[in-house]
Amino acid sequence: MKYFNTALALLLAFATSSLQAQKKIVLTSYNAQITDAMIASIAPDVNWGKEPNLWPYSWTQGGIVNTTRPLLRFDLSDIPAGSTVQEALLILHYDPYTHAFGVHSGQTDFVVRRILEPWEEMTVTWDNQPGTTSVHEVYVPNAIFNQQNYVLNVTDMVKDMLSPASAGNFGFMLQLENEFPYSAVRLASIDNADVSLHPQLWLTLSEGLTGTIDNQQKRESNHFTVGPNPCSGELAVSSKTIPDGVNTAEIYDAQGKLVLSQVLSGSFSYLYLNQLPAGMYVMKIFNDTSGYIQEEKIAVAR
Secondary structure, three states, rough: OOOOOOOOOEEOOOOOOOOEEEEEEEEEOOOEEEEEEEEEEEOOOOOEOOOOOOOOOEEEEEEEEEEEEEEEEOOOOOOOOEEEEEEEEEEEEEEOOOOOOOOEEOOOOEEEEEEEEOOOOOOOOOOOOOOOEEEEEEEEEEOOOOOOOOEEEEEEHHHHHHHHOOOOHHHHHHEEOOOOEEEEEEEEEEOOOOHHOOOOEEEEOOOOOOOOOHHHHHHHHHOOEOOOEEOEEEEEEEEEOOOOOEEEEEEEEHHHHHHEEEEOOEEEEEEEEEOOOEEEEEEEEEEOEEEEEEEEEEEEEO
C-alpha cells in the first residue's frame, strides 16, 4: 500500500513573495509515500497489507468474533525544516465497494491513536501489532449518516510525531471505541481501486509571518485548502474559517474560459473535474459580500 510520485510534496503556498508565510500541504497517494495495513484477531498471525479497505470492525465469522484495526502512516519527511504544524486534518473516505456490508453499521464511534513503535506494511499482524498511546487520541462519535466521510483533527498527534522527543513517525491506529459485534466503519485504504477515496493528510504549516500588516492580512484572507493536486477527479475544498455569505468556486482553463462554477457548501465540498481534459487550470473562489478571496492553480491528470 505504498504510492509515491516525486519527492515534492504538494505545496499550496498562499504567498508568492519572498516573505515567509503560511503553507498548505496536502499529502495524497499522488505525491507522498503512504503505508497502511489491517490486523485481525481471527487470524492473529496473518498479515493483511494489501487490503482495499481500512475497517475498524467487530463481527462474528463462523461463530467467532473477529476484531480488526487499521494502521496508517504518512511520510512527513517533506515538511520543511523549521516549520510549525498549525493544523493537521486526516481525511478518510467511506468505502462503497468492498465486501458485502453496504454501509457503516452498528456502534460506529472509534478512536484514532498514535503508534509508538515501528511496523511494516507486509509483516504487521495482530500478534506483533505495535503499541499505541491514548495521549492526544481523537475520539470520533457515531456516524451521522451511514455513508459518511471523515475529516479528523489530528494536529496534536502529528506534532507529537515530529517532536524531537518522539521515537519517530509511526502513524495512526484506528479501533472501535467498543470492540464488540456488530459494528463496522467502512473506510477505503491506499489500495482501493478508486484513487479519489484514498486517505489524505492536510497540513497547515507556519514558517513565521513577517513583513507588513497588509501583507499578513492578505495571506490570512486565504480561507480554503484545496487538494489533491494534481487531481484526477474529485477536488476537495475545505475551510476552517468560512467567510460569511455565499462562496463560489470557478474553474478556468488555460485560455481563460470558465469551465465550471459551483457554490461551496459549508466547511467541506467536492468539485467534480472528471469531465475536464488533462492540463492546468485556475480556480478562483469568490464571496458574494467581499468579492475575490483566493486563487489556486490546479493540475488535472489522467
